[in-house]
């Protein structure tokens with residue numbers, strides 16, 4: 020199947036699944052998200068190539084973590100920080116507020132940073148998109164000879180200005196599938212091991228919607244890890260190199276920040292924000308967003324894990340995340356509660372949303388229920404809010420419910436029943452606190468008058 024045919028087949032499948040009301044907008048968003056996804060993958064591939072050219076971890080060091088020695092059992096130790104500053108380009112990267120995002124070719128490289136150049140491999144083809152124009156300086160791929168390569172310039176390989184532009188539907192594209200480096204690794208496993216990992220992966224939200232071949236690639240690429248009680252698997256501020264699934268054992272997650280310590284506090288790692296028991300996962304945020312690690316994860320018991328490398332995670336999981344983002348983009352921009360958030364914050368919410376459908380008459384939230392596990396935004400349909408079986412409110416598209424018990428950690432204050440078929444976008448408690456915490460006052464305000 021040609022690239023074009025497979026794109027159209029993918030689009031058709033997604034259209035049939037989502038059945039959007041505005042088909043044209045859906046298609047525009049769909050192509051936009053594919054383009055962004057492809058750019059992200061290309062950046063990863065190019066940065067990985069730099070690694071092949073002996074680019075060390077320092078390239079990814081950021082202002083928050085440079086100079087700090089990682090104690091993660093899986094992170095190779097950083098070499099001397101001076102190595103980072105061998106070229107002006109590297110110095111500016113090490114000091115950048117974007118930190119880990121500054122991989123070669125990253126769209127966030129600042130204007131002051133000279134454009135890196137790109138050299139195609141022997142089997143690679145230049146972009147052939149009909150949208151490319153020879154008039155545009157962005158469409159040029161520099162052809163440089165090996166003699167021109169400064170072996171000390173670790174940032175040499177990737178051009179190009181195209182990555183410094185924001186993606187737009189009219190931008191040219193590069194067929195990253197042509198890169199042999201993009202093939203995910205395969206770590207042999209017994210059928211029992213595969214079965215165990217599959218059981219966990221299928222229950223994880225982040226992998227929801229994986230196609231069969233994607234699931235196989237994820238399972239193949241998982242690498243077995245054992246850590247001891249007391250090991251720090253993830254250290255806040257480090258570069259995200261892997262995502263972890265926990266088969267057995269337990270980890271706790273801690274954040275060190277300016278907030279006054281409350282609850283359980285680790286003397287070095289800060290306040291405890293989450294627990295990761297067997298069957299859960301940890302370490303997705305840095306890989307999804309290219310940020311430094313947002314928290315530290317400490318083994319509370321000897322633990323048996325499976326790790327997924329950054330590259331495979333981004334190649335496969337980001338695809339799902341982008342589709343989800345695209346599905347929710349239009350809807351979230353119309354939700355009043357979220358109007359003070361910027362597009363990037365809304366995208367993060369979209370990444371964490373999970374669609375649920377309730378038939379008319381179904382009770383979604385039960386008054387008095389102590390389980391505060393979800394927050395809901397109404398995507399479509401109507402709901403009735405009742406207290407002691409008396410209607411007290413009606414909710415429609417764009418409205419939300421389930422926030423009070425999450426905010427106050429109290430039982431549900433009312434019941435919510437689907438009046439018609441109700442489509443909701445649900446956010447679990449951890450994502451709600453992380454993403455909507457800043458809107459706490461706004462949500463509480465609603466009930467003050």
Ligand SMILES: Nc1ncnc2c1ncn2[C@@H]1O[C@@H]2COP(=O)(O)O[C@H]2[C@H]1O
Pocket residue numbers: 253259272274292293300301302303304305306311312313314315316449453
């Ligand atoms: N409240 C939280 N804030 C940030 N990270 C969290 C939180 N709870 C759990 N985590 C996990 O801790 C991980 C630390 O590494 P990452 O930032 O890659 O991804 C993070 C999440 O998987």
